[in-house]
Amino acid sequence: MDVLSNLGLGFAVALDPLNLLYGFLGVLLGTAIGVLPGLGPVATISILLPVTFTLQPQSAIIMLAGIYYGAAYGGSTTAILVNLPGESSSVVTTLDGYQMARQGKAGLALATAALSSFMAGTIATFIIAFAAPTVAEFALDFGPADYCSLMVFGLVAAVILAHGSVIKAIGMILTGILLGTMGIDVNSSLPRFTFGVPQFGDGIDFAVIAMGIFGIGETITNLARGAEAREYVKNYRGLWPSPHDLKAIVRPALRGTGLGAALGILPGGGPVLASFSAYALEKKIAAEPDRFGRGAIEGVAAPEAANNAASQTAFIPLLTLGLPASPVMALMIGALMMHGLYAGPQLIAQKPELFWGLVASMWIGNLMLVVLNLPLVGMWAKLLTVPYRLLYPSILLICCIGVYSIRNDALDVIVASVFGLVGYVMTRLQCEPAPLLLGFILGPLIEENLRRALLISHGSPSVFFTRPISLTFLILTAIVVAILVLPVIRSGRARVFAEETN
Amino acid sequence: MRLRVSTDLVTGLLFLALGLFAIAYGWTYPLGTPARIGPGYFPLLIASGLALLGLVLVVRGLVAPGERIGAIAARPLVFVLAGTFLFGLLVERAGFILAAVLVVVLARLADRDFRPVEVAILAVVLVSFIGALFWLGLSLPLHPLPTW
Amino acid sequence: MNRRQAVGLLLGTTAAAAITAPSAAVAAEDPAKYPSQPIRVIVPFAPGGASDFAMRLLQPAMSQALGQQIVIENRAGAAGNVGMDVAARGAPDGYTVFFGNVGTVSINPTLYPDMTVKPDKAFVAVSVASETPSVYIANPKFPPNTVKELIDYAKARPGKVNFASPGSGSVDRLEMELFRKAAGLDMNHVPYKGGAGPAVADILGGHVELMSVTLPSAMPHIKSGRVKVMAITSRERNPSLADVPTVVELGYPDIVATSWQGFLVPAGTPRPIVDKLFQAIVKATADPKVKERMLEGGVTAVASDSPEQFKTFIDKETARWAVVIKESGAVAD
Numbered sequence: 001m002d003v004l005s006n007l008g009l010g011f012a013v014a015l016d017p018l019n020l021l022y023g024f025l026g027v028l029l030g031t032a033i034g035v036l037p038g039l040g041p042v043a044t045i046s047i048l049l050p051v052t053f054t055l056q057p058q059s060a061i062i063m064l065a066g067i068y069y070g071a072a073y074g075g076s077t078t079a080i081l082v083n084l085p086g087e088s089s090s091v092v093t094t095l096d097g098y099q100m101a102r103q104g105k106a107g108l109a110l111a112t113a114a115l116s117s118f119m120a121g122t123i124a125t126f127i128i129a130f131a132a133p134t135v136a137e138f139a140l141d142f143g144p145a146d147y148c149s150l151m152v153f154g155l156v157a158a159v160i161l162a163h164g165s166v167i168k169a170i171g172m173i174l175t176g177i178l179l180g181t182m183g184i185d186v187n188s189s190l191p192r193f194t195f196g197v198p199q200f201g202d203g204i205d206f207a208v209i210a211m212g213i214f215g216i217g218e219t220i221t222n223l224a225r226g227a228e229a230r231e232y233v234k235n236y237r238g239l240w241p242s243p244h245d246l247k248a249i250v251r252p253a254l255r256g257t258g259l260g261a262a263l264g265i266l267p268g269g270g271p272v273l274a275s276f277s278a279y280a281l282e283k284k285i286a287a288e289p290d291r292f293g294r295g296a297i298e299g300v301a302a303p304e305a306a307n308n309a310a311s312q313t314a315f316i317p318l319l320t321l322g323l324p325a326s327p328v329m330a331l332m333i334g335a336l337m338m339h340g341l342y343a344g345p346q347l348i349a350q351k352p353e354l355f356w357g358l359v360a361s362m363w364i365g366n367l368m369l370v371v372l373n374l375p376l377v378g379m380w381a382k383l384l385t386v387p388y389r390l391l392y393p394s395i396l397l398i399c400c401i402g403v404y405s406i407r408n409d410a411l412d413v414i415v416a417s418v419f420g421l422v423g424y425v426m427t428r429l430q431c432e433p434a435p436l437l438l439g440f441i442l443g444p445l446i447e448e449n450l451r452r453a454l455l456i457s458h459g460s461p462s463v464f465f466t467r468p469i470s471l472t473f474l475i476l477t478a479i480v481v482a483i484l485v486l487p488v489i490r491s492g493r494a495r496v497f498a499e500e501t502n
Numbered sequence: 503m504r505l506r507v508s509t510d511l512v513t514g515l516l517f518l519a520l521g522l523f524a525i526a527y528g529w530t531y532p533l534g535t536p537a538r539i540g541p542g543y544f545p546l547l548i549a550s551g552l553a554l555l556g557l558v559l560v561v562r563g564l565v566a567p568g569e570r571i572g573a574i575a576a577r578p579l580v581f582v583l584a585g586t587f588l589f590g591l592l593v594e595r596a597g598f599i600l601a602a603v604l605v606v607v608l609a610r611l612a613d614r615d616f617r618p619v620e621v622a623i624l625a626v627v628l629v630s631f632i633g634a635l636f637w638l639g640l641s642l643p644l645h646p647l648p649t650w
Numbered sequence: 651m652n653r654r655q656a657v658g659l660l661l662g663t664t665a666a667a668a669i670t671a672p673s674a675a676v677a678a679e680d681p682a683k684y685p686s687q688p689i690r691v692i693v694p695f696a697p698g699g700a701s702d703f704a705m706r707l708l709q710p711a712m713s714q715a716l717g718q719q720i721v722i723e724n725r726a727g728a729a730g731n732v733g734m735d736v737a738a739r740g741a742p743d744g745y746t747v748f749f750g751n752v753g754t755v756s757i758n759p760t761l762y763p764d765m766t767v768k769p770d771k772a773f774v775a776v777s778v779a780s781e782t783p784s785v786y787i788a789n790p791k792f793p794p795n796t797v798k799e800l801i802d803y804a805k806a807r808p809g810k811v812n813f814a815s816p817g818s819g820s821v822d823r824l825e826m827e828l829f830r831k832a833a834g835l836d837m838n839h840v841p842y843k844g845g846a847g848p849a850v851a852d853i854l855g856g857h858v859e860l861m862s863v864t865l866p867s868a869m870p871h872i873k874s875g876r877v878k879v880m881a882i883t884s885r886e887r888n889p890s891l892a893d894v895p896t897v898v899e900l901g902y903p904d905i906v907a908t909s910w911q912g913f914l915v916p917a918g919t920p921r922p923i924v925d926k927l928f929q930a931i932v933k934a935t936a937d938p939k940v941k942e943r944m945l946e947g948g949v950t951a952v953a954s955d956s957p958e959q960f961k962t963f964i965d966k967e968t969a970r971w972a973v974v975i976k977e978s979g980a981v982a983d
Contacts, residue, residue, distance in 0.1 A: 036635075046724065049697040053706065143857035165510075167559060171517045174552040178524055178545065184728075185541035186843045187818055189761050189980060192531060192541055193524070198766065201728045220582050223612050224575030267848055321854065322870040324847040333847075334698020337866070338706060340946055344870025390620075393609040394628055396582065400589040400605055401598075401636050401644075407727065408643055413590030417583050424579060428571055429513045447544040448843065455840045456812050456858060459537025 003130055010129075010356030014364050019059050023361050026063035027368045030070020035078055037211055037402040040087040041071035042327045049335055057339040058354050062361040064335055065315075066368075068328055072271070072311050073117060073369050076304055080109045081380055082395050084215050088206050089271040089307035091437050092279045094214060095161070096292060096299030103295050107381040111241050112297055113304040114373050116253040120305035121366030123257045124264075124312035128319075129359050135313070136320040139265045145453035145463040147266070149473035151446045154273045156480050158438040160280040163293040166484060169435045172426075176439025177446070179204065187451060199411050208403055209440060212416035213433045215399035217423015219392050224424075245297060252282050252298040256305030264310030265317055267325040271310040272441050276434075278306035284483075312362055318343055319355055508568030514559025521553025581612035597647040598637070602629045681922040684744050685718040691747045691913075692740075694733025694754055696726040699845075700866065700949075704780040704911050705749050707943050708951075711934035716926070729819070730754035731765050738772035742918035744927065748773060751911045752821050756967040760975045761819040770968065773914035775961040776924055777931040777954040780944060781908040783884035784825050785894065787868050787877040788860035789853050797880050797900050800860070801833050808836040814849040814861040815841050818980045821909050822846070824971055825883055826862040827978040828905040829897070839978070853877055864909050865891075865948030883907050890948070910967075912960060928957055 013019060033044045045067055052060035075086025080097035093113065100109035127135065142150075155173055162169035182193045183203030194200035241249065256278035263274040282302045283292045292299050315332075317323040322344030324330035333343050341351065348355045384391075403416045426433060457463040464470050524545060534540025562568070585608030592601040606625040610616055637644045691709075695701045705722055713720045725733035734754045740746025755769045786797070794800040804811045815823030818841045830837050840858050842849035846867035852858045854876050865888065871877045872891070879894045885906050887896055897905050913931055915924060934940060935951040944951045954960035974980075 046697045050706070050722070140851065140855035143852065143855060167555060167562075168513055171513065171552060171555045171559070174548050174555065175517070175520065177548045178520070178552065181545045181548070184762075187841050188532070188541045189818055190531065190541045191764075192545065193527060198728070198764075201731075216582060216586055219609075220575065220578045220612075223578035223582065267851065317851070321851075321876075323851045323854070324845070327844065330845055330847060331696070331698040334703065337698070337703055337947060340943060342866075342870045342947075345874040345876075346870065389610070389613060389615060390624060393606045393624060394632075396586060396609045397602055397605050397628055397632055400586055400593075401602070401632060404590075404593060404644075405636060410590045410594050413593065414587060417586040417590060420583055420586060421579070425516075428574070429509045429516075430569065431513060443548070450544070451539045452840055452842070454537060454539055455838060457537075458810065458838065459535065461536070 006352060006356045007129055007360060009353060010358075010360030013058055013353050013357030014062065014360035018056075019062050019357065019361065020364070022055065022059045022063040023066045023365050024368055026066025026068075027070040027365050027372060030067035030072075031074040031077075031369070031372065032070075033067075034071035034074020034086055036074075037078055037084045037086050037207065037215065037398060039071075039402070039405060040075065040207065041068050042331070043406070044071045045328055045331050049331060052335060053338050057336070057341055057351070058357045060335060060339060061332065061354065061358055062365075064332060065358060065362060066365045069121070069308065069311055069362075069365055070369065072307065073114075073373070076113050076117075076307075077110065077373075077380060080113065080300070081106060081384060082215075082391075083218050084395070084399070085210050085437075086207075088210075088437070088441055089275045089303075089311070091210065091272075091434055092161070092275045092303040093300060095279065095434060096294070096296045099293065099295035100297070100300065101381075101384060105295065106384050107377050108241055108245060108297070109300050110377045110380055111374065112245070112249055112300045114370050114377070115241070115246075116249060116256065116301040116305040117308040118366050118370045119250075119253050120257040120260060120309040121312060121369075122363060123254075124261050124309040125359060125363040125366070127261050127313060128316060128362070129356075132316045132320050135265055136316050139267075139317050139323075139325075140321070142266055142469060143453070143467065144449040144456060145467050146469040146473070148446055148449035148453055149464060149470040149477070150266070151273075151442045151449065153473040153477045153480070154277060155439065155442050155446070156477050156484075157277055157280040158435050158442075159484055160283055160480070161276065161434050161438070162432050163290070164430050164432060168429075168431045172431050172433070172436040173439035176436040176441075177443030179209070179436075180440045180443035181447065186448065197411070199409055203444075204415060205406050205412065206437070206441065207406055208412050208416045209419050210437060211399045211403050212419025213423035213426070213436075215395055216416060216420025217427065217433075219396055220420065220424040221427045222388070222392065248297050249301040252278075252302040253305040255281060256302035257309040260306030260309030261313045263306075264313035265325065267317070267323075270314055270325060271307040272438070274306040274310035275303035276438055278302040308366075315358070315362075319347065319358070320345060322347070507571055508563045509571055510559050510566075510568040511563030512571060514556045514561075514563055516556070517552050517559060518556030521549045521551075521556055524549035525553065577614070578612040581608045585609050585612075594645070595649055597649065598633060598644040599629060599646050600648065602632065681744075681920045681926075684923050684926055685716050687745060688719040688721050689716065689745050689747060690721045690723050690740075691749050692733050692737040693722055693724050693749045694726065694730035694737075694751075695724065697724050699726075700782065700864065700909070701749060701751055701911050703947065704944065704949060707940055708779060708931075708934050711937040711940050712930050715930035715933040729758060729762070731758055731762065731767065734758075734769065734772075735767050737914075738767045738769075738916060740916050742916040742920075744915060744919055744923035746916060747776075747927065748914045748916075749779075749911060750914050752909055752967060752971075753819075755912075755914065755964055757819055757821065757824070757971050757975065759968060760972040761980065769914070770965070772917055774917055774919055774924060774957070775954075775964055776913040776915055776927050776957050777960050778910050778912035778952060778963065779931055779935055780912075780949050780951050781884075781910045782864045782866065782949045783882050783888065783908050784822055784862045784864050785868050785872070785882050785891070786826075786829070786860060786862050786880040787850075787853060787872070788880060789856045789858075790876070790878050791856055792859045792878075795878065795880070797833075797895070800880060801835065804833075804835045804837055809838055811835075811837045811860070812840050812858045813837050814852055814858040815839065816846045816849050816863070817841055817843055819975065821907070821971075822862050822864065823980065824974045824978070825905070825907045827974050827980075828907060829862070829902065831974075831977070832902045832905050850877075869948055888948070889945075912954075912964075924957055928953075 075090040076093045078084040079090040079093040083098040085091040097109045159169045184201045259278045260274035264270045282298045283289050314325045317325045318329045403412050528545045531542025532540035533542045585605040589601045589605045603625050610621045725736050737748035794803040882894050932953040935953045941951045
């Protein structure tokens with residue numbers, strides 16, 4: 001009852017015409033910038049943050065939240081249409097979303113993404129409204145050892161993502177982790193693999209690698225395919241989801257929402273880990289896992305739901321404890337501070353209209369996203385009927401300038417070109433980019449938490465086995481390894497036998 | 503026995519080379535102690551794993567029949583990369599307009615189907631649209647014209 | 651935050667962050683007419699951080715004092731070195747001002763010996779603007795309740811007490827090292843990254859025992875009783891934490907330390923311009939509204955006595971932290 005009256009207060013705030021306007025403006029700007037590759041939610045929010053200082057606190061936070069999920073949503077649009085993941089959590093969407101687009105089902109893929117996100121957003125809003133404080137306590141129980149085991153589990157699960165050779169997928173993960181070690185080491189201030197280049201001190205930006213491999217590399221691969229094969233849309237169909245499609249979306253989206261909501265409250269790789277693991281889960285439980293990577297609709301629904309749920313539950317530790325789970329949330333703390341508000345447990349009691357207004361506006365924002373984007377689906381899908389010879393120079397140019405815009409550094413464009421070459425070589429060698437990118441994101445988190453866990457335990461590795469959360473993930477990891485390794489051994493033996501009988 | 507250049511073999515060699523390079527380059531990074539892991543430990547662990555995996559792939563590529571690598575598409579590779587690479591080199595000094603035109607023209611040269619008039623129109627439209635978007639719209643500090 | 655934000659958005663709604671034009675053309679301007687055009691202040695951290703917070707509160711009062719618009723440009727990256735580099739390359743005409751802090755100006759030179767800007771050569775000090783004390787916080791379940799108990803507890807368990815910090819070379823870590831040395835303790839340092847948030851989270855979760863952290867980051871958790879406070883690193887007690895003893899009272903006057911922000915201008919900026927800026931900072935930091943808003947966040951608005959005094963202060967800070975950094979092994983040798 002209490003929650004309901006609070007939600008009532010929240011909707012009263014969120015439905016205030018001015019707040020509605022700022023929410024809409026946020027969603028609109030977020031989507032517009034999110035569609036452009038390069039600038040992700042963090043960049044978009046920090047650009048627009050000063051603008052919100054002049055607004056009322058509620059309006060400001062509602063607008064910023066709108067930018068945040070707008071940008072996250074815009075990122076998946078480019079992932080589906082042109083295989084360019086605008087941000088880390090939409091990498092997985094490229095796997096099947098882009099394949100769907102190539103089969104002429106771009107509209108369906110985009111609609112699936114929008115509807116799954118909306119579903120996840122609705123459920124996540126309720127989780128925040130009813131369970132935020134309880135859930136936040138759970139997040140505090142996660143210590144460094146637990147994170148480390150969770151991330152290891154995530155990486156092992158990433159192998160499932162690959163539809164080719166398992167050894168190559170592991171190699172790509174390790175390559176990604178190695179790339180992630182570039183930059184100044186946090187613990188010792190030692191520059192690692194920076195080759196004396198000051199710009200490499202912060203490491204390479206995710207978007208530089210993603211745009212190099214997906215934007216530039218994929219273009220070269222497409223051009224090499226010859227004129228016939230490269231036209232995006234061969235036959236144009238399936239703009240809107242049929243009842244059959246909708247039925248296929250619901251369960252994966254629900255599972256994705258569950259995973260995403262749980263992982264979102266954990267700091268660090270929340271939404272990324274959520275989208276990857278949701279995809280891996282769907283592929284593992286699918287009747288025909290071979291469809292994945294070839295345009296499976298579950299491969300879009302589950303990760304999109306997961307990353308949207310995660311990006312919303314990421315607000316929980318911020319609002320209930322004043323702890324930022326991600327850089328975006330740290331920006332939100334700064335935004336509140338500018339209004340003389342301090343995120344934390346007192347905030348809900350002191351400023352109920354802010355907390356509940358934000359919760360209500362999340363749901364309204366998600367609704368706006370759908371309303372805003374569904375009509376655009378047709379337009380986006382039409383974009384792909386543009387002949388490829390006109391489309392690809394645009395993709396390349398947007399990639400170049402998008403990479404440059406990340407930090408106005410021309411070196412990033414050159415690095416992206418190198419990753420373009422890497423991307424092309426990888427395709428020729430049948431190595432897949434998704435495991436590499438996941439390794440790149442999770443690797444640094446694993447190292448950081450491994451070192452931290454051992455520092456805290458004074459060098460005793462037993463922490464990984466004595467902490468229940470950590471142990472659980474290690475056991476899960478072992479199970480996944482067993483699932484992965486057993487068929488390989490079996491088929492390897494079968495092959496040996498086959499050769500012997502020959 | 504003739505050597506088969508399979509994807510496994512080449513991938514293996516690349517993994518091996520990258521792993522060994524990282525081990526060699528990071529050789530001086532302190533390894534630390536179990537309680538205080540140094541900056542060199544984790545990269546060494548990963549790089550060794552990568553090198554080992556590379557070795558496995560090389561062996562597999564040598565003994566087991568694998569898929570061969572097809573021809574390399576030299577033309578798109580060279581022109582596309584030249585375009586983006588030059589953009590990076592030139593955008594700050596030669597200005598955004600020139601660098602962007604180069605990307606578009608070189609990109610179209612990557613394809614045998616080069617239509618000069620169409621390329622010219624495409625270049626003008628794209629550069630003005632994207633320039634307006636990023637330069638005016640997002641007020642990215644771009645120099646449209648050469649600054650030397 | 652590794653993304654440098656030089657991109658301002660001009661969507662008709664605002665032009666606030668849009669002016670990035672370098673002002674080299676007016677280098678020869680008569681200092682008496684200064685300022686005749688907008689002044690850009692480079693904040694080397696992203697919007698929403700402590701430096702950005704302080705600068706945005708000072709902005710209106712300083713604009714008013716100077717009679718000229720002040721444009722804030724956030725250039726984050728490489729622990730503030732990116733923004734410092736940009737500012738150092740600005741024209742010495744008073745239209746490029748650097749909003750440095752203890753990290754960029756006094757810690758980074760020792761922590762990153764290879765960095766290209768040498769702040770003591772590249773800049774002229776104008777004035778400090780804000781100071782933030784730190785507090786020693788601990789998980790409520792951690793047995794010691796006072797600094798004295800902590801010392802006894804840690805002495806009985808050499809190397810076993812873990813303290814967190816937001817980074818290896820962060821001022822919070824170095825403050826704890828100062829205390830550790832002064833009290834003769836052997837404690838184990840556990841660095842975090844990404845601001846104070848993750849480290850504070852692990853204090854709340856009980857994964858690490860204690861840390862020194864700037865007051866604004868700790869305040870909400872102190873108020874909610876999720877952490878206990880043992881000491882504050884300022885010279886005087888803080889009005890909002892009246893029962894928390896200072897390190898001076900506890901007998902360690904030498905470990906008084908604050909996280910500070912201050913204004914610097916590129917070397918070669920004419921003295922009359924430095925003086926004008928200095929006067930504006932004095933006025934802005936004395937503004938009751940500015941003082942009050944800052945205090946709400948646990949920050950004290952203060953100005954130096956003179957630019958020279960700020961210079962001496964910086965030199966002292968740099969020398970002091972250099973010793974701590976080298977002794978604590980925060981930098982690889």
